Amino acid sequence: MIMTSEREVYVYIQLPGTLETVPAALLRVQTLPDGTQIGRFRYGNRYLERPEAVALDPFNLPLAKQVFEFTRLKGIPGAVRDASPDTWGRRVIEHQLERGVADLHEIDYLLHGPQDGAGYLSFGLTAEPPAPKRQYNRIRQLSELIAAAEAIDEGRPISMPLLDAFDPGTSMGGARPKATIEDENSLWLGKFPAKNDRCNLQRIEFATLDLARRCGLSVTEARLQAVGKRDVLMLKRFDREREHTSQDYLRFGLVSGLTALDCGDSAMDRERWSYPLLADNLRRWSEKPRADCAELFRRMVFNAAVTNNDDHPRNHALLRRQKGWRLSPAYDLVPAPLLSLERRDLAMSIGDYGRTASLYNLLSAAGRFGLSMEEAQEEINKMLATIRQWREIFFACGVSVRDIDYIAPAFLPECFFLEAPRKPYNRQTV
Numbered sequence: 001m002i003m004t005s006e007r008e009v010y011v012y013i014q015l016p017g018t019l020e021t022v023p024a025a026l027l028r029v030q031t032l033p034d035g036t037q038i039g040r041f042r043y044g045n046r047y048l049e050r051p052e053a054v055a056l057d058p059f060n061l062p063l064a065k066q067v068f069e070f071t072r073l074k075g076i077p078g079a080v081r082d083a084s085p086d087t088w089g090r091r092v093i094e095h096q097l098e099r100g101v102a103d104l105h106e107i108d109y110l111l112h113g114p115q116d117g118a119g120y121l122s123f124g125l126t127a128e129p130p131a132p133k134r135q136y137n138r139i140r141q142l143s144e145l146i147a148a149a150e151a152i153d154e155g156r157p158i159s160m161p162l163l164d165a166f167d168p169g170t171s172m173g174g175a176r177p178k179a180t181i182e183d184e185n186s187l188w189l190g191k192f193p194a195k196n197d198r199c200n201l202q203r204i205e206f207a208t209l210d211l212a213r214r215c216g217l218s219v220t221e222a223r224l225q226a227v228g229k230r231d232v233l234m235l236k237r238f239d240r241e242r243e244h245t246s247q248d249y250l251r252f253g254l255v256s257g258l259t260a261l262d263c264g265d266s267a268m269d270r271e272r273w274s275y276p277l278l279a280d281n282l283r284r285w286s287e288k289p290r291a292d293c294a295e296l297f298r299r300m301v302f303n304a305a306v307t308n309n310d311d312h313p314r315n316h317a318l319l320r321r322q323k324g325w326r327l328s329p330a331y332d333l334v335p336a337p338l339l340s341l342e343r344r345d346l347a348m349s350i351g352d353y354g355r356t357a358s359l360y361n362l363l364s365a366a367g368r369f370g371l372s373m374e375e376a377q378e379e380i381n382k383m384l385a386t387i388r389q390w391r392e393i394f395f396a397c398g399v400s401v402r403d404i405d406y407i408a409p410a411f412l413p414e415c416f417f418l419e420a421p422r423k424p425y426n427r428q429t430v
Helices: 045-049 085-095 106-112 139-154 160-168 200-212 265-272 275-285 289-306 359-364 373-387 391-396 401-410
Strands: 005-014 023-031 037-043 068-070 121-124 178-183 186-191 221-226 230-236 241-242 249-251 254-258 317-320 325-327
Touching: 005 106, 023 045, 023 106, 037 160, 045 265, 085 106, 085 139, 106 121, 106 186, 139 178, 139 186, 139 221, 200 221, 200 230, 200 289, 200 373, 200 391, 249 325, 289 325, 289 359, 289 373, 359 373, 391 401
Parallel strands: none
Antiparallel strands: 005 023, 005 121, 023 037, 037 068, 178 186, 186 230, 221 230, 241 249, 254 317, 317 325
16 A cells, blocks of 8 residues: 655755855655645745845745645745756766666755755755855866766766766756866856767857857857867856855856746646746746846747757746846757758747747737837847858857758748748637
């Protein structure tokens, strides 16, 4: 007979604008005999008494003396799940513990995740946070880290010091092998090549970020680091900032678009995966909603024009600095070289015609982003003028002719310019 079980974890926060980490809340997750998981989150009284206390989620976890219950995301509140390791980090943890996915609870991933993970949260089993561990990887270790990532990918054993060096991933970046690197008094996320890559994805992503920046998007700072004959893509961590009087880093809050949309990642939740709905929620979250909604519109246009169809809500984020929440810089922009010329879909709904990546669909919901039809068309025209030069820009970024030809079907396909059908199909209502 399957019995009810319960796991718990303390949630710590590095207070905004300080280097002080304090206990903020206790999360208990109860697993019922039918497999349902119920999370119960409560802020600590001492935390609530702090004048500098901030809500982890101002809408689903406001500062209050009450227990908040969750069943979505296996009972883990979205703002907490966003500080959990990503797909790659979970593989590292499974490798460290020599246990499979079926043997691990979501609490295990929180407890064994990186102490320096995304945002300003960390986790533990005691009310007081453990002493911080501040030993970062360096550029000189990249060759070892790449070799270790390949071993993990192939299921081969590696030494514990190398496993610990991955510390294991952040919630940004998905399944690609990666590690945090300290260089030039900043923290960077190094994304490594993988053995089954058909092209130099690091250089292609670097060039795509450069193209997006030229299109007026706010994107994460990036550079390439040569390691032998291979490249590592270095992405500056926008959730960290060096504190001037010490050797440590201020940490900024981070929540995913999934949390801002107040939905999960199961098939049942995907009707809420919507750019217009995310814009609606930015009006609640953002301290500068007009600017952030216009920025989100540009990102949606860019993703449609270059077929970045991995634009799911976890690949959008909000960043909390001193004054409040703002849309974070864009990241994980990688074109997908699909061959279909009749229709391309993004992961999120765009407008009246569902997920269809086309001009008519992009314009159909312009008002939801605070733009008139004329303003939206002007934004699109400026971006297209730049995107049409993508080959020259990629070549200047060092992308090979072979890789340019491989990725070419992703850019401005014929279906992007087709006229709208007579009436919307799969009309987006949220």
